Amino acid sequence: MRKIKICLDAGHSGSKYNQSPVVKSYYESAMAWALHLKLEKKLEARGFEVFTTRPTIDAEVDVYARGKLAKGCDLFLSLHSNACGTESVDYPVVYRAYDNQNSANELALGFARMIGQRMGTKQAGRSATRKNSTGGEYYGVMRGARAAGVPLYLLVEHSFHTNTAAAKWLLEDRNLELLAEAEADTLAAYFKQTAAPVPEEERTTIMDAAQTTAQQMALYCRRRNAAPKLTSCSVEELAGMFLEEGAAEGVRGDIAWAQSLHETGFFKFGGIVQPGQNNFAGIGALNGNGKGQAASFPDPRTGVRAQIQHLKAYASTEPLAKACVDPRFSLVARGSAPYVEWLGAADNPGRTGWAVPGKGYGACVLDILAEVMAQEVPEPPAEEKDKPKYPAYQTEGLERLTEAGIIDSPEVWKARFGDTVTVGQMFGILGKLLARAESPAD
Structure with missing residues (x-):
């Protein structure tokens, strides 16, 4: 054609x-x-x-x-x-x-x-x-x-x-x-224009291991929206939840993340679903609904779990690994959209899918996913090989206290430089110092 x-x-x-x-x-x-x-x-x-x-x-x-x-x-x-x-x-x-x-x-x-x-x-x-x-x-x-x-x-x-x-x-x-x-x-x-179907070998399966890190996911989101409207967690914490919940069900959590960025406008919301509903993929947000007329979840993790389960419903006929929290799970024709490209009903051979009519819906999700995967994570500055881990005054102080007999196990204390000192330990050290000051000089 x-x-x-x-x-x-x-x-x-x-x-x-x-x-x-x-x-x-x-x-x-x-x-x-x-x-x-x-x-x-x-x-x-x-x-x-x-x-x-x-x-x-x-x-x-x-x-x-x-x-x-x-x-x-x-x-x-x-x-x-x-x-x-x-x-x-x-x-x-x-x-x-x-x-x-x-x-x-x-x-x-x-x-x-x-x-x-x-x-x-x-x-x-x-x-x-x-x-x-x-x-x-x-x-x-x-x-x-x-x-x-x-x-x-x-x-x-x-x-x-x-x-x-x-x-x-x-x-x-x-x-x-x-x-x-x-x-x-x-x-x-x-x-009446229809895109040529993507060959099977080039389609993206939903049931698979994620190919991005939580850091990539969060950095890309912040690049597109510096102030995500999340009410109960940070964008970094939410990215971790997507990978954890996805791994539990065998669903690519990074695909679900890309879908959420598409659905919420990079967590700007502004449509039917409101930020406090913890609904990151428009579950239950049907055409014609007013603001707030969509599924709500008690916390971000439950919202992520519901989205992962809804994707699994489309992508697989396998049972859920965790208790079902997706209120629309039973409405899905199980296994009807194993590929991201089929999530839009208009692109699905069975004319069913997450989005209706949804022409090009899967392609939009994949465009975002590709950008997430291409997100570069800055490397932390390399530490100089011989640079002391702690300031010199700390090690010098330990040496003087050891020489004065206040500290009798310097290696133990040196290994704990990064630890928090308790009130009792501090009083013990100060007490030794006071006793040393009051004792007659040798």
């Missing part, structure tokens, strides 16, 4: 173009750039051939020229957020060909409504057209795409960054990840 070609255009150059007047940390150009990178990966995972109009966020390319770069593509997609003078306006709008060329409104309207549902905007998404004074397309990128003969071209306004809720939502990396997933799924359904 011929690959569908899509040209992605991140609207506006530079990292600080079109600042939101109500959320000062939001810039339209930065959001569009981040979203188009995520969407590019997800479209490629679904079998599309993807082109982009600019190599870097700062590269300046004329708008008309950007549209013409889509020559030979099936779809040109320009990503933006809108602006107006009214705070209450909150809806996505997708601009399409003014003459509805190739029935563009079908895709434009469906795309806009999907974005509105995903973002939870106050008003429903809609499609629109806009002409210039000569009767052609108003937007330069759309004129360029039409001139290049692109059959479908859309300019997508992801609601209005003059609305506080919309701007805050678009600021969250995890939300952009979800948005890219939904947009890729929508395009895959429209074009």
